Amino acid sequence: MLPLDARNREDSAQATSAPALSENEAEVSRVMQICNACRYCEGFCAVFPAMTRRLQFGKADIDYLANLCHNCGACLYSCQYASPHEFAVDVPRAMAKVRVDTYADYAWPSAFGALYKRNGLALALATAAGLALFLVLGVAMMGSLFHLPLAGNFYAVFPHNLLVSMFAPIFLFAVLALTIGVRKFWKGLAPGAVSGAAMAEATSNALNLKYLGGGHGQGCNESDDEFTLWRRRWHHFTFYGLLLCFAATCVATLYHYLLNWDAPYALTSLPVVLGMAGGVGLLIGPAGLLWLNVRRSPLRADSAQQPMDRGFIALLLLTSVSGIALLAWRDTAAMALLLALHLGAVMALFLTLPYGKFAHGIFRAAALLKWNVERRQPNALLLSDD
Amino acid sequence: MLDVLVIGGGNAALCAALMAREAGASVLLLEAAPREWRGGNSQHTRNLRCMHDAPQDVLIEAYPEEEYWQDLLKVTGGLTDEKLARLTIRASSSCRDWMRKHGVHFQPPLSGALHVARTNAFFMGGGKALVNAYFRSVEALGVRIRYNAPVDAIELRDGCFVAARIGGERIEARACVLASGGFESNRAWLREAWGRNAEGEWPADNFLIRGTRFNTGVLLKFMIDAGADKVGDPSQSHCVAIDARAPLYDGGICTRVDCVSLGVMLNRDAVRFYDEGEDFWPKRYAIWGRLVAQQPGQISYSVIDAKAIGRFMPPVFPGVKANTLAELGRALGLDVPTFVRTIEAFNAACRVGTFDHAVLDNCHTEGLTPQKSHWARPIDTAPFYAYALRPGITFTYLGLKVNEQSAVHFGGKPSPNLFVAGEMMAGNVLGKGYIAGVGMSIGTAFGRVAGAVAAASAKDGGQHAAA
Numbered sequence: 001m002l003p004l005d006a007r008n009r010e011d012s013a014q015a016t017s018a019p020a021l022s023e024n025e026a027e028v029s030r031v032m033q034i035c036n037a038c039r040y041c042e043g044f045c046a047v048f049p050a051m052t053r054r055l056q057f058g059k060a061d062i063d064y065l066a067n068l069c070h071n072c073g074a075c076l077y078s079c080q081y082a083s084p085h086e087f088a089v090d091v092p093r094a095m096a097k098v099r100v101d102t103y104a105d106y107a108w109p110s111a112f113g114a115l116y117k118r119n120g121l122a123l124a125l126a127t128a129a130g131l132a133l134f135l136v137l138g139v140a141m142m143g144s145l146f147h148l149p150l151a152g153n154f155y156a157v158f159p160h161n162l163l164v165s166m167f168a169p170i171f172l173f174a175v176l177a178l179t180i181g182v183r184k185f186w187k188g189l190a191p192g193a194v195s196g197a198a199m200a201e202a203t204s205n206a207l208n209l210k211y212l213g214g215g216h217g218q219g220c221n222e223s224d225d226e227f228t229l230w231r232r233r234w235h236h237f238t239f240y241g242l243l244l245c246f247a248a249t250c251v252a253t254l255y256h257y258l259l260n261w262d263a264p265y266a267l268t269s270l271p272v273v274l275g276m277a278g279g280v281g282l283l284i285g286p287a288g289l290l291w292l293n294v295r296r297s298p299l300r301a302d303s304a305q306q307p308m309d310r311g312f313i314a315l316l317l318l319t320s321v322s323g324i325a326l327l328a329w330r331d332t333a334a335m336a337l338l339l340a341l342h343l344g345a346v347m348a349l350f351l352t353l354p355y356g357k358f359a360h361g362i363f364r365a366a367a368l369l370k371w372n373v374e375r376r377q378p379n380a381l382l383l384s385d386d
Numbered sequence: 387m388l389d390v391l392v393i394g395g396g397n398a399a400l401c402a403a404l405m406a407r408e409a410g411a412s413v414l415l416l417e418a419a420p421r422e423w424r425g426g427n428s429q430h431t432r433n434l435r436c437m438h439d440a441p442q443d444v445l446i447e448a449y450p451e452e453e454y455w456q457d458l459l460k461v462t463g464g465l466t467d468e469k470l471a472r473l474t475i476r477a478s479s480s481c482r483d484w485m486r487k488h489g490v491h492f493q494p495p496l497s498g499a500l501h502v503a504r505t506n507a508f509f510m511g512g513g514k515a516l517v518n519a520y521f522r523s524v525e526a527l528g529v530r531i532r533y534n535a536p537v538d539a540i541e542l543r544d545g546c547f548v549a550a551r552i553g554g555e556r557i558e559a560r561a562c563v564l565a566s567g568g569f570e571s572n573r574a575w576l577r578e579a580w581g582r583n584a585e586g587e588w589p590a591d592n593f594l595i596r597g598t599r600f601n602t603g604v605l606l607k608f609m610i611d612a613g614a615d616k617v618g619d620p621s622q623s624h625c626v627a628i629d630a631r632a633p634l635y636d637g638g639i640c641t642r643v644d645c646v647s648l649g650v651m652l653n654r655d656a657v658r659f660y661d662e663g664e665d666f667w668p669k670r671y672a673i674w675g676r677l678v679a680q681q682p683g684q685i686s687y688s689v690i691d692a693k694a695i696g697r698f699m700p701p702v703f704p705g706v707k708a709n710t711l712a713e714l715g716r717a718l719g720l721d722v723p724t725f726v727r728t729i730e731a732f733n734a735a736c737r738v739g740t741f742d743h744a745v746l747d748n749c750h751t752e753g754l755t756p757q758k759s760h761w762a763r764p765i766d767t768a769p770f771y772a773y774a775l776r777p778g779i780t781f782t783y784l785g786l787k788v789n790e791q792s793a794v795h796f797g798g799k800p801s802p803n804l805f806v807a808g809e810m811m812a813g814n815v816l817g818k819g820y821i822a823g824v825g826m827s828i829g830t831a832f833g834r835v836a837g838a839v840a841a842a843s844a845k846d847g848g849q850h851a852a853a
Binding site: 042 | 423491698701
């Protein structure tokens with residue numbers, strides 16, 4: 001019984017030396033204590049099976065569980081202890097509040113974590129800055145944003161090397177900031193060695209959005225206790241749309257540097273086809289998610305996060321709409337204006353990648369990987385049957 | 387005129403409404419609770435005990451009719467009607483496809499409940515998810531639902547249902563299904579049923595209710611007063627020892643404390659009163675409510691030491707924790723010298739062999755009354771923990787007598803158009819004792835029978851059931 005005794009010692013050591021929980025974390029701890037004594041929701045998602053491997057919930061456990069939660073809502077509608085019960089259990093809301101705190105806590109540089117506190121403002125400023133930058137730059141370089149048609153030649157407006165020198169550092173910084181942040185998160189509760197099987201299953205969980213399936217495959221809850229697969233579908237459009245846009249950029253980069261094929265590319269070329277498909281996904285997906293977000297029951301939402309959620313969606317929509325418009329009118333006199341708008345939106349998106357809703361994907365994926373590592377380990381608890 | 391009126395909003399009522407509607411009847415369902423408290427005790431349930439002759443989706447191995455029947459016979463000590471019990475058992479083997487059709491999802495047993503993997507099918511998300519699914523289904527089928535509609539009287543004529551009353555409002559229907567639960571939340575009735583003990587206490591005043599606050603037994607009382615045949619004893623109930631800090635109503639499953647067999651139980655006088663290791667906890671947890679009810683002040687204390695932590699389901703509230711026994715006794719407000727003496731006497735009497743909580747092990751006491759037969763280990767490793775426990779009533783067993791058509795009886799004669807299902811009649815099958823998941827089996831079986839028969843009765847003017 002050594003492992004268990006060791007665990008007990010750890011627990012008590014933790015209890016004496018652990019930092020005090022924030023109000024939001026204390027609420028998750030309170031709720032998890034109730035859920036752990038009930039366990040009816042074990043079939044819905046990974047949060048509850050992960051919970052049953054614990055008796056106490058310290059900050060690292062809470063941050064992990066909060067990021068494992070997909071806010072599907074199934075547990076709230078099934079909860080015998082939800083308000084008006086005096087226990088007032090609301091797992092999705094409690095988790096959502098901690099989740100955004102974790103993005104801020106683990107942000108790098110840490111001072112930038114404050115951007116999550118007023119994320120609507122941060123997004124608006126980034127968007128304004130991105131748009132202003134390219135509009136002013138356009139005027140400065142062309143003398144005017146209206147010009148004779150340039151047959152879709154973007155580089156006649158903004159030279160290729162200028163764009164690379166602007167976007168590459170910002171993008172690489174975003175990658176660096178998110179990597180450092182998620183590493184801090186991972187170390188908070190290092191689950192042990194990552195096996196190939198755990199990695200494969202976590203990847204599959206993330207790519208399929210398994211935990212928006214409700215455990216029975218009929219989906220999650222939105223405005224009431226009815227299950228729907230639409231959130232999963234809209235999210236797929238969004239995620240894979242973004243991925244296709246990214247792929248379009250990568251292919252174009254290869255064309256440019258490896259094959260010396262310069263843009264503009266034909267409508268039937270691979271970068272344009274990928275970009276168009278991605279743009280349509282980024283139009284449909286975020287629009288659907290916004291529609292669901294507006295209709296979602298306020299019960300489980302953290303209203304303080306609406307600017308972050310909806311702001312991110314709006315920015316994605318601005319990116320896709322401006323991108324599609326640019327493609328449609330690239331041979332007209334409006335090309336420079338549309339290009340400036342599109343690049344401004346993309347710049348704002350890049351600037352806020354590590355300090356906005358985008359971070360949820362990174363932390364969620366890390367939490368899923370933790371779960372898939374953890375679930376392959378023997379349970380340290382020897383709870384006898386009730 | 388309305389065909390079928392269903393009174394109640396839990397599993398049995400919903401099954402009845404679904405079956406009646408599927409049979410083509412117009413149906414109105416009256417739920418006493420507001421929408422957010424709908425579902426009666428069903429919202430606190432988690433599984434259904436199912437007969438099966440071979441492995442079935444979430445159920446492993448087999449659980450044949452005869453074994454189910456013997457289990458029921460044993461726990462009830464014969465206080466059961468074999469015909470009705472077998473009807474319930476057989477219905478449990480075939481009802482799940484119908485349940486799935488109406489949106490119920492099943493899953494393998496929850497962690498900590500593997501001992502019922504063979505016998506019980508768990509609802510994904512528990513009973514409230516089942517209730518939600520059934521409500522969605524009845525709504526989709528066109529059953530009218532009214533919340534905040536507590537029926538307080540039934541108009542009867544010669545054993546026939548005529549109308550239900552909600553205050554001054556009168557609702558007529560051709561047939562009616564009563565499924566409005568037991569009376570566990572009726573404090574005055576519980577007080578009367580349990581009476582006064584030798585110390586002059588009213589034990590029921592100290593009971594907590596694990597079930598819904600809306601089961602006040604208004605219709606059960608009305609029907610008994612109106613001459614309906616009854617079955618069972620009002621003091622019989624599913625009664626568990628639960629955390630004394632549990633809410634007065636709707637404590638549900640999480641208020642249980644599962645460490646009794648790992649330590650000792652002391653009463654208010656700081657003395658032991660029953661063998662904590664008599665048998666496996668799942669077989670014994672339902673006797674402790676009654677045992678605690680018989681102690682002074684209806685309170686007891688489960689005392690464990692650090693060795694027990696991590697070996698039982700985590701309770702919803704943290705235990706009282708202390709580094710010495712004297713400190714723990716003081717924190718509990720018990721007489722400290724007696725408390726320490728009791729624990730030390732227990733410790734001295736422990737004959738520790740090989741501790742194994744998964745079997746009836748050979749750790750026991752010698753020369754101690756009452757003895758602890760298994761899992762007896764000295765309480766000697768700090769920190770020490772204690773949980774104060776009180777009786778928690780899940781549901782009551784007193785009900786109305788029925789036949790296989792679930793008809794209400796008056797003077798031994800079945801009513802042609804008044805039926806009853808769920809906890810209002812579960813006492814026909816379960817006179818005392820309990821086996822996990824049988825309440826939902828009874829509710830589902832008789833809810834479905836009552837709904838179908840009520841629809842048929844409405845169609846042919848009450849001839850069907852009487853025939």
